[in-house]
Amino acid sequence: MLGAQASHLLPKEAWQEVRALHKVRPWRSVLLYATVYAAIALAFAAEAYFHHPLVTLLAIVFIAGRQHSLYILNHDASHYGLFRSHKVNAAVGTTLSNLVMFHHPEAWSFIQWRRVHLLHHRNLFTPEDPNWLGRQLRGDTVRPYAPGRLVWTCIKAGLLTFLEFFKGRQDYVPPKGDGAIKWRDNHLRTLFLPFRDDPEMERERRIKLVFFAVVLGGVAYFGLWRPFLLLWLLPMYTVYPMILTLMDLTEHRWTQESEDLNVSARSTRLGLLPRVLISYLPRTLHREHHVFPGVAAVDLPKLSMLLCNAGLSPEPAKGMQALFQELARGSTEGGGAAWSGAPSEPSAAVAEPSSPR
Numbered sequence: 001m002l003g004a005q006a007s008h009l010l011p012k013e014a015w016q017e018v019r020a021l022h023k024v025r026p027w028r029s030v031l032l033y034a035t036v037y038a039a040i041a042l043a044f045a046a047e048a049y050f051h052h053p054l055v056t057l058l059a060i061v062f063i064a065g066r067q068h069s070l071y072i073l074n075h076d077a078s079h080y081g082l083f084r085s086h087k088v089n090a091a092v093g094t095t096l097s098n099l100v101m102f103h104h105p106e107a108w109s110f111i112q113w114r115r116v117h118l119l120h121h122r123n124l125f126t127p128e129d130p131n132w133l134g135r136q137l138r139g140d141t142v143r144p145y146a147p148g149r150l151v152w153t154c155i156k157a158g159l160l161t162f163l164e165f166f167k168g169r170q171d172y173v174p175p176k177g178d179g180a181i182k183w184r185d186n187h188l189r190t191l192f193l194p195f196r197d198d199p200e201m202e203r204e205r206r207i208k209l210v211f212f213a214v215v216l217g218g219v220a221y222f223g224l225w226r227p228f229l230l231l232w233l234l235p236m237y238t239v240y241p242m243i244l245t246l247m248d249l250t251e252h253r254w255t256q257e258s259e260d261l262n263v264s265a266r267s268t269r270l271g272l273l274p275r276v277l278i279s280y281l282p283r284t285l286h287r288e289h290h291v292f293p294g295v296a297a298v299d300l301p302k303l304s305m306l307l308c309n310a311g312l313s314p315e316p317a318k319g320m321q322a323l324f325q326e327l328a329r330g331s332t333e334g335g336g337a338a339w340s341g342a343p344s345e346p347s348a349a350v351a352e353p354s355s356p357r
Contacts, residue, residue: 001260002312006291014306018292021299029073029082032281032298033096036069044231056230063231064239065277070097071107071244072281072297078114081296094204099211103191104236105164106244111200115173119180121293125257125264130171130180132254137182140254146331147324150249154242161241175200243278250323251286255330261287267304267316268323285316
């Protein structure tokens with residue numbers, strides 16, 4: 001059984017390589033953010049230059065994928081994996097991955113995202129896991145997703161996310177809290193109502209209001225409403241939610257409740273076109289992330305190779321076609337089809353120590 005922080009299962013040489021992957025590389029993190037924003041700027045420039053409907057459509061899809069890349073970098077920052085300072089991780093994640101998403105339902109607070117996500121890792125597939133609980137309340141832990149249903153669910157997310165801005169609910173984890181209050185707050189009200197008992201959240205809320213006022217004032221002053229609405233907000237509320245829904249529903253086998261990460265978590269290696277459309281950052285190697293959460297997304301392919309060579313996990317599924325084939329098999333069998341070629345030697349999950357630095 002493959003559990004979190006399975007360092008004792010690795011050969012000594014492989015463990016040393018995993019320790020090296022935990023090393024924070026600040027300049028690489030700067031480069032990753034710069035690359036994402038350069039790609040976004042290029043898409044804006046291409047759309048303005050060609051001014052053709054097809055180019056506009058391609059730019060919308062491409063920018064949504066880069067917004068997803070910002071989401072992944074925010075995830076790494078929430079694990080304090082981009083910079084050595086916890087405060088710098090929080091500041092960069094807040095500014096470059098959250099504020100720029102203008103209170104999107106999936107990027108509204110770095111603080112709450114980190115609190116909720118750490119509970120997910122700490123209590124995976126239990127009622128104390130906010131992600132699992134949300135899936136259970138939606139029925140996703142008992143109903144397998146066939147490919148057609150998955151595609152339709154993603155399309156619905158792209159059509160309806162705008163409504164979530166006004167009437168959606170957000171989980172809330174109090175400071176130093178041990179559990180999440182499911183769907184406590186109306187999403188829009190979290191922007192305007194003070195967090196009286198949570199100074200950290202209140203400080204973030206006030207920063208958001210100032211940031212939004214300054215940026216929207218600049219957009220109005222310079223007459224940039226067309227690119228802002230068409231190329232930034234439109235992808236954010238159409239294609240981007242489709243990508244997030246696809247990832248959220250497939251990175252775990254939600255119908256397979258198991259402490260064995262080879263059963264409950266998926267790992268998929270995307271081809272070139274999906275990487276262009278979804279993100280070049282390999283979020284889909286999700287099993288590897290749960291084994292060692294302190295390893296940044298960009299290093300997950302190396303971690304995957306080490307785990308595979310040690311016989312602890314299988315090779316990642318090759319491309320979206322393999323993923324959809326598994327989903328098709330699982331739907332006909334009445335449950336999520338788990339990988340059947342797990343290592344034969346049993347092993348116990350271990351308690352999660354602090355990630356090596």
